[in-house]
Amino acid sequence: MSPRVLFVSKPIVPPYHDGTKCLVRDVATHLTRVSPVVMSAPNVEPLAPGVEMVAAYRGAGSFAPALSDNLRAATWLAARSRAAVWHFVFAPNARSSGAGRMLKRLRRVPVLQTVASPPREFRAIESLLFGDVVVAQSHWTRERILEAAEEEGTAPPRVEVIPPPVPELESRPLAARRKLRQTLDIPAKAPIFVYPGDLEVSGGAEAVARAVEPLCAQIPDAVVVFAYRPKTPKAHDVARDLKARLSPKQVRVESELADVLVLIEEARAVLFPVDDLWGKVDLPIVLLESMSLGVPVLALDQGPLRDLAGVVKLRDADGLAGAAVNVHQDAAFRAGVIEEQRAGIEARHRAPVVARAYEDLYLELAQ
Structure with a gap:
């Protein structure tokens, strides 16, 4: 059986207007060697056959999910996830990264962390990054992360560069x-x-x-x-x-x-x-x-x-x-x-x- 990978993100529901949702959708629907699990809301249609949707959120939420929605998602992650790997996709901030670090330690699940959008400042970089592997979506972001770690005297994280995806598009009528x-x-x-x-x-x-x-x-x-x-x-x-x-x-x-x-x-x-x-x-x-x-x-x-x-x-x-x-x-x-x-x-x-x-x-x- 192929390993299950859980995407930890804002609720993946239509419309797909922002980069985080698009990344999760486009990666999850093109995986062939693992089984994707996506955090969504009740009564949302599956992204594609083979993509499991779990109602970890109450609803679609806004551009930035409310604290209550994030707590609900964290509770689901701590108690119900059975995935072999967690893939966090969000703009890193101290609060969310701290919660992710705690859940990782609690469940002992390997974590891949994608920097969905770069932080305003690359300070206290250890407080922002907790993945076993960190993915930057540009070489510029990777360089800023490694420079920050060097300036702060901390061990540099493993940072890979994978650019954002774009699906095939049909010409508009x-x-x-x-x-x-x-x-x-x-x-x-x-x-x-x-x-x-x-x-x-x-x-x-x-x-x-x-x-x-x-x-x-x-x-x-x-x-x-x-x-x-x-x-x-x-x-x-x-x-x-x-x-x-x-x-x-x-x-x-x-x-x-x-x-x-x-x-x-x-x-x-x-x-x-x-x-x-x-x-x-x-x-x-x-x-x-x-x-x-x-x-x-x-x-x-x-x-x-x-x-x-x-x-x-x-x-x-x-x-x-x-x-x-x-x-x-x-x-x-x-x-x-x-x-x-x-x-x-x-x-x-x-x-x-x-x-x-x-x-x-x-x-x-x-x-």
Whole structure:
């Protein structure tokens, strides 16, 4: 019988809009040598045949599960889990990591710990990491962990790098793309450039705002769309400010699109001059999806984003407008970017590839 692996995470329930849920879903549904067990809520449909769903939570919860939900999940883990390996997938913090460490000691189960998103600061690193093997989702995060351990004089943990997965994606129907243009009042032939990021955490939105004028000076009919999901109430304040000071002809600011990939696939490029990925997966899933769909991605050449293969890398945000114009106007360059991005996705990010890398670690820990 294959060993059982329990994914310890927030409740895995629809919708799948954040990186942690997507990682658990995409890895669990592509395992072939172990039996996955996923922490979910009552009456949730299985992810796939062979994936066991356990009602460790009361319901779907919010972006961050409430303390009562976490206590319920911890109680289930302590008393009812029969898995050979636990795979913790969460953004490490002292409280959650302390609970995980205690449960590991109590049940004596080997633990793999994925850093779902890097902490704001890599201080007191021993209080954040407790896995027998730690998985970072970028080389940048791995380096920060090892640097922190060295600076604090602690034994470095074993840290492997496994990038986040992206599933195979179907092209969105042309009718849906045309309808979206009508909904956003974007002319049928207007080139679209999309910023699919936060408005209130990083400097990405402001960098794109600065690029609107020089971009539209060279591509007069271009439309830049800020497509965001609010993480805090401040997001809507920033959205109102962007609408007030940017041309309504050149800019749209949209929250919670039903399917952002309809917009992405209609775009000439994805603009992502983000300098702070706190609260996000190292390599945001929307960027991997864009690459998979054949849409050029423009990103800063710094931090975790350096691991993105084939994208247009920017030394700084000041080069954003020029790079966007180039990828729009130079057909050969654009085709090369698309080809390299897709090759990078196939080699490193397809769900079966990522699942195999995790599965090797599960089997090692289960021995």
